Amino acid sequence: xxxxxxxxxxxxxxxxxxxxxxxxxxxxxxxxxxxxxxxxxxxxxxxxxxxxxxxxxxxxxxxxxxxxxxxxxxxxxxxxxxxxxxxxxxxxxxxxxxxxxxxxxxxxxxxxxxxxxxxxxxxxxxxxxxxxxxxxxxxxxxxxxxxxxxxxxxxxxxxxxxxxxxxxxxxxxxxxxxxxxxxxxxxxxxxxxxxxxxxxxxxxxxxxxxxxxxxxxxxxxxxxxxxxxxxxxxxxxxxxxxxxxxxxxxxxxxxxxxxxxxxxxxxxxxxxxxxxxxxxxxxxxxxxxxxxxxxxxxxxxxxxxxxxxxxxxxxxxxxxxxxxxxxxxxxxxxxxxxxx
Amino acid sequence: xxxxxxxxxxxxxxxxxxxxxxxxxxxxxxxxxxxxxxxxxxxxxxxxxxxxxxxxxxxxxxxxxxxxxxxxxxxxxxxxxxxxxxxxxxxxxxxxxxxxxxxxxxxxxxxxxxxxxxxxxxxxxxxxxxxxxxxxxxxxxxxxxxxxxxxxxxxxxxxxxxxxxxxxxxxxxxxxxxxxxxxxxxxxxxxxxxxxxxxxxxxxxxxxxxxxxxxxxxxxxxxxxxxxxxxxxxxxxxxxxxxxxxxxxxxxxxxxxx
Numbered sequence: 133x134x135x136x137x138x139x140x141x142x143x144x145x146x147x148x149x150x151x152x153x154x155x156x157x158x159x160x161x162x163x164x165x166x167x168x169x170x171x172x173x174x175x176x177x178x179x180x181x182x183x184x185x186x187x188x189x190x191x192x193x194x195x196x197x198x199x200x201x202x203x204x205x206x207x208x209x210x211x212x213x214x215x216x217x218x219x220x221x222x223x224x225x226x227x228x229x230x231x232x233x234x235x236x237x238x239x240x241x242x243x244x245x246x247x248x249x250x251x252x253x254x255x256x257x258x259x260x261x262x263x264x265x266x267x268x269x270x271x272x273x274x275x276x277x278x279x280x281x282x283x284x285x286x287x288x289x290x291x292x293x294x295x296x297x298x299x300x301x302x303x304x305x306x307x308x309x310x311x312x313x314x315x316x317x318x319x320x321x322x323x324x325x326x327x328x329x330x331x332x333x334x335x336x337x338x339x340x341x342x343x344x345x346x347x348x349x350x351x352x353x354x355x356x357x358x359x360x361x362x363x364x365x366x367x368x369x370x371x372x373x374x375x376x377x378x379x380x381x382x383x384x385x386x387x388x389x390x391x392x393x394x395x396x397x398x399x400x401x402x403x404x405x406x407x408x409x410x411x412x413x414x415x416x417x418x419x420x421x422x423x424x425x426x427x428x429x430x431x432x433x434x435x436x437x438x439x440x441x442x443x444x445x446x447x448x449x450x451x452x453x454x455x456x457x458x459x460x461x462x463x464x465x466x467x468x469x470x471x472x
Numbered sequence: 473x474x475x476x477x478x479x480x481x482x483x484x485x486x487x488x489x490x491x492x493x494x495x496x497x498x499x500x501x502x503x504x505x506x507x508x509x510x511x512x513x514x515x516x517x518x519x520x521x522x523x524x525x526x527x528x529x530x531x532x533x534x535x536x537x538x539x540x541x542x543x544x545x546x547x548x549x550x551x552x553x554x555x556x557x558x559x560x561x562x563x564x565x566x567x568x569x570x571x572x573x574x575x576x577x578x579x580x581x582x583x584x585x586x587x588x589x590x591x592x593x594x595x596x597x598x599x600x601x602x603x604x605x606x607x608x609x610x611x612x613x614x615x616x617x618x619x620x621x622x623x624x625x626x627x628x629x630x631x632x633x634x635x636x637x638x639x640x641x642x643x644x645x646x647x648x649x650x651x652x653x654x655x656x657x658x659x660x661x662x663x664x665x666x667x668x669x670x671x672x673x674x675x676x677x678x679x680x681x682x683x684x685x686x687x688x689x690x691x692x693x694x695x696x697x698x699x700x701x702x703x704x705x706x707x708x709x710x711x712x713x714x715x716x717x718x719x720x721x722x723x724x725x726x727x728x729x730x
């Protein structure tokens with residue numbers, strides 16, 4: 133019974149966050165206006181413009197809702213679900229409750245790749261981000277493997293090293309970059325949804341939805357993979373499966389980082405919140421992580437844009453919220469009990 | 473029938489070399505001192521370590537040329553040490569044994585959970601189904617591992633020291649269970665054990681392993697002799713008969729009487 137109540141909460145949460153976030157901002161719009169304007173637009177779209185509702189709201193409402201808030205909220209939700217599901221997958225594949233794509237260095241690698249393409253290479257920013265996220269992932273894993281074993285702590289330490297390494301490389305790029313480009317890069321790296329418009333939505337929606345769908349379909353085998361090398365006696369090709377999951381996760385992270393910068397800790401925390409209320413079975417963990425990741429990210433973004441008169445980069449907000457949680461987890465899990 | 477023909481494997485300068493056969497509804501126990509190569513032999517039979525040439529056949533089929541899924545459908549392996557993972561419920565843990573039957577893009581369905589539940593009933597821990605498997609006792613975990621191997625529906629199961637780290641009662645409980653499933657599910661079973669007395673009670677045949685080779689193989693009363701055991705363990709051994717069993721005792725040295 134209580135399980136059902138919590139389940140409903142998890143599913144309603146992103147819907148609640150979605151509408152709340154559309155309402156609040158420098159200019160408050162009442163919920164009724166938002167619902168009516170969205171219904172009207174939807175009706176128009178479905179009937180190909182043959183029917184339309186006449187609404188008597190000021191034109192600023194429409195501009196703010198459709199040109200500014202809606203694309204931003206959608207972007208935040210997509211990125212939030214991508215990061216949360218990435219965290220859940222990495223925690224399972226590495227049997228390590230303390231990792232996500234940020235801690236393990238995937239985000240830093242992706243950021244370097246994106247900055248490199250943005251400032252210096254005639255290559256696609258997304259592709260470059262993906263390539264370097266995979267490079268970072270590979271280096272972290274290789275570094276963490278000591279005498280054939282990857283422990284919880286060695287993986288985190290290797291992640292710290294790779295984070296430092298790729299941050300240094302990115303700083304080098306910033307140092308060499310032209311001034312007009314530099315300001316944009318600095319702000320983007322801190323993580324922000326301020327530039328989210330329909331163009332961004334159109335570029336991240338398909339890859340992230342595809343990635344989340346793939347993980348959702350493959351989610352139960354994460355249970356088996358979290359048994360470590362033992363999974364091979366259950367009929368799972370551990371190396372191949374790990375590589376598949378990690379590639380999908382790196383891909384989604386790279387897309388998120390390329391457009392919205394580095395946003396840490398969300399991927400770490402969200403799966404734990406679901407696990408605490410629903411247990412570790414990935415059959416429920418993955419879909420609920422997607423839901424709660426989307427809802428949380430958009431609320432965090434509300435804080436980032438509405439808490440003060442200026443915009444706080446979202447990466448700063450999630451870090452400040454995430455660190456106490458990480459400390460709690462580190463104490464609770466003891467850090468070293470597990471190893472892959 | 474599980475058949476090992478001229479298995480040869482080198483491992484850090486150590487060579488394992490063995491041939492043996494196990495029928496269905498039969499338990500063969502590998503017995504020998506630490507470092508004699510029992511576990512290596514068991515891993516070679518399963519194919520976790522792979523000898524260069526095909527040498528393991530299950531009902532005539534070459535086990536090592538099967539893909540992982542195919543192998544898991546035919547053979548189970550119960551490892552000595554299980555490194556705990558996320559606190560899945562015992563039922564979720566056991567249903568993972570169905571992985572080889574479930575495609576990558578699917579999750580287990582009602583039928584899989586029913587099979588898992590039946591396996592839990594068979595090993596007698598169905599009351600633990602909803603408990604986190606990380607919180608059950610060592611003996612219960614061993615039973616859960618047996619249940620997980622059972623839901624694979626294998627023709628043969630290999631157990632690597634199933635009694636390690638268990639108290640006396642749980643050792644008996646686990647070995648009774650292994651014997652029961654061997655007969656009820658028509659399984660060809662290979663175990664490794666450290667205790668010659670338990671081996672004598674629960675095995676149909678025993679293979680004494682020394683320096684990576686099978687030193688002697690046969691029914692317990694043929695193999696558990698003062699001569700053979702003394703040679704394999706390099707110590708003085710006394711064997712006495714109690715009821716129909718052989719009891720193995722060490723020859724007491726003077727220190728014991730201090």
